Amino acid sequence: MTRRDFHRLGSLALGGLIKLAVAVPAVAFLLSPLRKRGGGGSEGAGTEADSLANIASLSQLKVGEPRSFPIVRDQVDAWVRYPREPVGSVWLVRQPDGVEPPVIAYSAECPHLGCAINLAPGGAGFHCPCHNSSFDREGKPLNKIPPRPMDTLDVELTKDDDPRVLVRFERFQALAEEKIPLA
Numbered sequence: 153m154t155r156r157d158f159h160r161l162g163s164l165a166l167g168g169l170i171k172l173a174v175a176v177p178a179v180a181f182l183l184s185p186l187r188k189r190g191g192g193g194s195e196g197a198g199t200e201a202d203s204l205a206n207i208a209s210l211s212q213l214k215v216g217e218p219r220s221f222p223i224v225r226d227q228v229d230a231w232v233r234y235p236r237e238p239v240g241s242v243w244l245v246r247q248p249d250g251v252e253p254p255v256i257a258y259s260a261e262c263p264h265l266g267c268a269i270n271l272a273p274g275g276a277g278f279h280c281p282c283h284n285s286s287f288d289r290e291g292k293p294l295n296k297i298p299p300r301p302m303d304t305l306d307v308e309l310t311k312d313d314d315p316r317v318l319v320r321f322e323r324f325q326a327l328a329e330e331k332i333p334l335a
């Protein structure tokens with residue numbers, strides 16, 4: 153091998169290494185959101201139903217009095233993480249001592265077309281102002297507008313002296329007669 157061949161080979165090898173050093177992190181960066189989307193667990197990385205939202209302490213709730221709380225979490229689209237944005241809200245209703253479950257959580261998203269459900273005037277039940285869906289205190293429809301009762305959400309309580317109320321927040325298909333989770 154001549155000296156010139158040796159230099160040419162060295163230049164080629166060095167060029168290849170530089171290209172590799174640039175290409176590997178670039179490909180990893182491009183693929184990372186896709187990997188994150190497929191995984192579950194941490195907030196914002198998997199589906200909404202993967203994570204429990206820490207909503208309130210039990211002592212903040214009065215028995216039989218519905219109280220609304222926002223769901224705030226990180227949002228991730230294909231490439232960008234948007235920290236701590238409101239993504240919805242829930243109604244929590246504490247049950248009398250000894251009743252299971254101790255807290256019922258209702259999604260505040262109307263099963264008709266997704267508007268926000270409020271308390272009915274006078275607090276007798278719930279009401280959606282968009283097309284006048286009405287629900288009683290147990291979330292059952294009081295007229296024919298909503299296709300199903302208000303959507304209940306899974307609730308867990310921590311073992312603290314004043315337990316935290318954790319809610320598995322998820323969305324369901326509008327207009328369906330059954331609760332069908334959105335992917």
Ligand code: FES
Nearest residue numbers: 262264265280283
């Ligand atoms: S979206 Fe609630 S009544 Fe239509």
